[in-house]
Structure formats: C-alpha cells, structure tokens
Amino acid sequence: MGATLFVQPLDLVKNRMQLSSVGEKTKAYKSSLDVIIKIVRNEGITTLYNGLSAGLLRQATYTTTRLGVYSTLFERFVGKQGRQPTFINKCAIGITAGAVGAFIGTPAELALIRMTGDGSLPAAERRGYTNVFNALIRITREEGILTLWRGCLPTIGRAMVVNAAQLATYSQAKQTLLNSGYLKDGIGCHFVASMISGLATTAASMPVDIIKTRLQNMKVIDGKPEFNGALDIFMKVLRNEGFFSLWKGFTPYYARLGPHTVLTFILLEQMNKAYFKYRGIDSVPQL
Numbered sequence: 518m519g520a521t522l523f524v525q526p527l528d529l530v531k532n533r534m535q536l537s538s539v540g541e542k543t544k545a546y547k548s549s550l551d552v553i554i555k556i557v558r559n560e561g562i563t564t565l566y567n568g569l570s571a572g573l574l575r576q577a578t579y580t581t582t583r584l585g586v587y588s589t590l591f592e593r594f595v596g597k598q599g600r601q602p603t604f605i606n607k608c609a610i611g612i613t614a615g616a617v618g619a620f621i622g623t624p625a626e627l628a629l630i631r632m633t634g635d636g637s638l639p640a641a642e643r644r645g646y647t648n649v650f651n652a653l654i655r656i657t658r659e660e661g662i663l664t665l666w667r668g669c670l671p672t673i674g675r676a677m678v679v680n681a682a683q684l685a686t687y688s689q690a691k692q693t694l695l696n697s698g699y700l701k702d703g704i705g706c707h708f709v710a711s712m713i714s715g716l717a718t719t720a721a722s723m724p725v726d727i728i729k730t731r732l733q734n735m736k737v738i739d740g741k742p743e744f745n746g747a748l749d750i751f752m753k754v755l756r757n758e759g760f761f762s763l764w765k766g767f768t769p770y771y772a773r774l775g776p777h778t779v780l781t782f783i784l785l786e787q788m789n790k791a792y793f794k795y796r797g798i799d800s801v802p803q804l
Contacts (some may be wrong), residue, residue, distance in 0.1 A: 521569070521572045521573050521576050522569075524572075524772075524773045524776075524777070525565070525566055525568070525569050525572050526553070526565040526566065527769040527770075527772050527773040528568070528572060528629065528633060528769075528773060529556075529564075529565055529566075529567060529568065529633040530549050530552045530553060530556075530766070530769040531766035531769040531770045531773070532629075532630060532633040532634050532730055532734075532766070533546070533552050533556070533633070533634065533636075533637055533766075534546055534549070534552060534765045534766035534769070535726070535727045535730045535731065535765045535766045536634045536637055536730060536731065536734055537637065537765070538758065539731070539758075540753065540757040540758065541757065541758065542757070542758055542759060548768070549766075549768045549769050549772075552769075553565070556636070560636050564636055567632050567633055567635065567636065568628070568629045568632030568633040568649075570648045570649040570650075571625055571626075571628040571629035571632050571633075571648075571649040571652065572629055573649075574625040574628070574649050575622050575625040575626055575629055577625075578618075578621050578622040578624075578625050579618045579619060579621060579622025579625070579626070579676075580618065580622075581618075582614075582617055582618040582621045582622065583614045583615055583617070583618030583619075583676070583680075584614070586613065586614040586617050586618065587610060587611060587614035588788075590610045590613060590614065591607075591610055592792075594606060594610065604684075604685075604688060607684050607688070608680075608681050608684050608685060611680035611681060611683070611684045612677045612680050612681050614680065615673075615676035615677050615679060615680035615681075616673045616676060616677055618676060619669075619672045619673040619675070619676035619677075620666075620669060620672075620673060622672075623665065623666050623668065623669045623672050623673075624653055624665040624666065625649060626668075626672055626729075626733065627656070627664075627665060627666075627667060627668065627733045628646065628649045628652035628653055628656070629649075630668075630729075630730055630733040630734050631644055631646065631652060631733070631734055632646050632649070632652060634730075634734050642736070653665065660737070667732065667733055668729045668732040668733040670747065671725055671728050671729035671732060671747050672729050672733075674725050674729075675722050675725040675726050675729055678718075678721055678722045678725055679718055679721075679722045679774075682714075682717055682718040682721040682722065683714050683715075683718050683778060683781075683782075686713060686714040686717040686718065687710050687711060687713075687714035687778075687782055690709070690710040690713040690714060691706060691707070691710040694706050694709060694710055704783060704786075707779075707782055707783050707786050708779055708783065710782070711775075711778045711779040711781075711782045711783065712775055712778070712779060714778050714782070715771060715774050715775035715776075715777070715778035715779065716771060716775065718774060718778065719767060719770050719771040719774050719775075720764070720767075723763060723764045723765075723766070723767060723770060724751075724763040724764070726770070727750075727754065727762075727763055727764075727765060727766070728747050728750045728751055728754075729747075731744065731750050732744060732746075732747060732750060
C-alpha cells in the first residue's frame with residue numbers, strides 16, 4: 518500500500534487523459550507532462566493526490582485479495598507432492614485470482630475514477646467527494662448500492678487480461694532470457710522479464726481500461742445514461758476519437774504498472790523459493 522503514495526499521481530494523470538476529449542479527435546493534452554503542468558497550474562499541486570484514500574482502499578481490497586487467492590490456489594495445486602503446474606495451470610490460477618480481486622475491489626475503483634476525474638468536470642457538475650468513504654456512502658444513497666459495481670464486468674475483464682498477460686509474457690520473457698545465457702535465474706533476470714511483461718500487459722489491457730474508466734465516471738441525466746454499455750463506449754471511441762485513442766494515458770499507465778509488475782514478480786519469486794525450501798522440496802516450480 519505504501520507504493521500507492523508514489524503512483525497515485527500517475528493514476529490521476531492516466532484517468533484525466535482517458536476522460537479527456539470524449540467524442541473529439543482533438544487532444545486536450547499533448548502529453549503526460551502537459552497534464553501535470555495544467556493540473557498544478559489550475560488546481561494546485563495537492564490535486565495530484567486527489568483520490569488517495571480510494572487508491573489505498575483499492576490496494577487493500579483488490580491487491581490483497583488477488584495475491585491471497587493466487588497463493589492459496591497455487592499451494593493447493595502444487596500439494597504435498599510438489600508437482601509442477603503447467604503454463605495453462607498458472608494462467609488459470611492468475612485469471613481466477615484477478616477476477617475475484619477485481620469484483621471485491623470494484624467499489625473502491627469506482628470511487629477512485631470519480632475522485633481523480635472530478636477536477637476535469639465543469640464546476641457545477643463536480644461531485645466533490647471528500648474521501649473514499651464519503652464517496653461510497655453518497656453513491657449508495659444517491660444512485661443505489663448496485664452502482665458501486667458499475668463497470669464491474671470491464672473491471673474483471675481488465676484484471677483477467679492483466680493477470681493472463683503478466684504471467685504469459687513474464688514466463689516467456691524469463692525463459693528466453695535464461696536460454697540466451699546472458700542472465701542467470703536471479704533478481705536481474707526477474708527484473709528484466711518483469712519490465713518486458715509490464716510493457717506487454719499495458720498494451721493488452723489499456724483498451725479495456727479506458728472503457729472501464731468512462732463507464733464508471735459517466736453521469737445519468739434525466740434518467741438517461743451517458744453511454745449504453747461497454748460496447749457503446751468502444752464504438753464511440755473508435756468512431757469519434759480514432760483507434761489509437763484506446764491507448765490514451767499509455768505512459769502514466771506503464772509508469773505505474775511497470776514497477777508494480779517488477780515488485781510483484783520479484784516478491785513472488787523469492788516467496789516461492791522460500792516456501793519450497795521450507796517444505797523441503799528441491800524442485801521449485803517456475804513462475
């Protein structure tokens with residue numbers, strides 16, 4: 518959760534870019550740096566940490582649940598015999614863990630999207646949530662409790678793509694690096710493989726992420742929602758903003774996901790080795 522303090526501004530920048538210029542081909546921001554400069558100039562430097570409480574709650578719910586489910590399923594699969602899980606097994610475990618974590622974390626994710634995007638709205642339309650709990654209470658009271666899970670399916674879809682892509686690309690990159698003979702199975706190899714994995718995962722998951730972000734931030738005016746679901750958002754982005762707009766916010770997203778992927782896999786590798794050493798199993802399954 519401590520990492521959230523460092524990546525929160527990146528989340529805000531990414532969300533502002535994804536929510537900008539809806540339905541327009543012209544870009545509101547030239548780059549991630551342009552977003553930061555305009556936010557600091559017009560809203561103040563502390564605005565970069567809008568939604569911090571929601572970001573912390575998301576980590577406490579989504580990340581904790583995901584890693585807990587992954588570790589539990591992985592341990593049960595390996596069992597006392599220490600059998601080696603196949604690549605498909607690891608992907609299935611990762612996808613399941615991601616889906617469960619995403620469902621649990623959707624309310625915090627919804628609050629985060631709205632709190633980080635609030636400053637981009639006209640003053641009269643801003644929601645003005647003071648913290649994540651204020652957001653959750655007001656959303657429940659004003660829009661109904663089910664609204665807390667608005668965008669749940671794309672959130673789960675993104676989590677499944679992220680987990681599958683992370684595992685697939687990390688495993689493949691690590692094996693390629695080891696086969697090359699330039700790196701041994703250690704932290705250096707894990708670091709390089711993780712950065713490659715983070716880049717591929719960012720590219721694969723961003724189209725789902727922008728759909729999720731816009732769906733969770735949309736307003737219902739006079740009983741009519743701004744969008745008619747995920748497919749409607751996808752088609753409008755393609756038609757009105759162009760194909761590459763699906764990757765709006767790529768730089769801050771990768772800047773956030775890259776280090777997170779590195780820390781996740783280095784930690785999992787070390788925990789994996791320590792666990793099987795403790796169990797007295799010589800053959801350690803490769804992540």
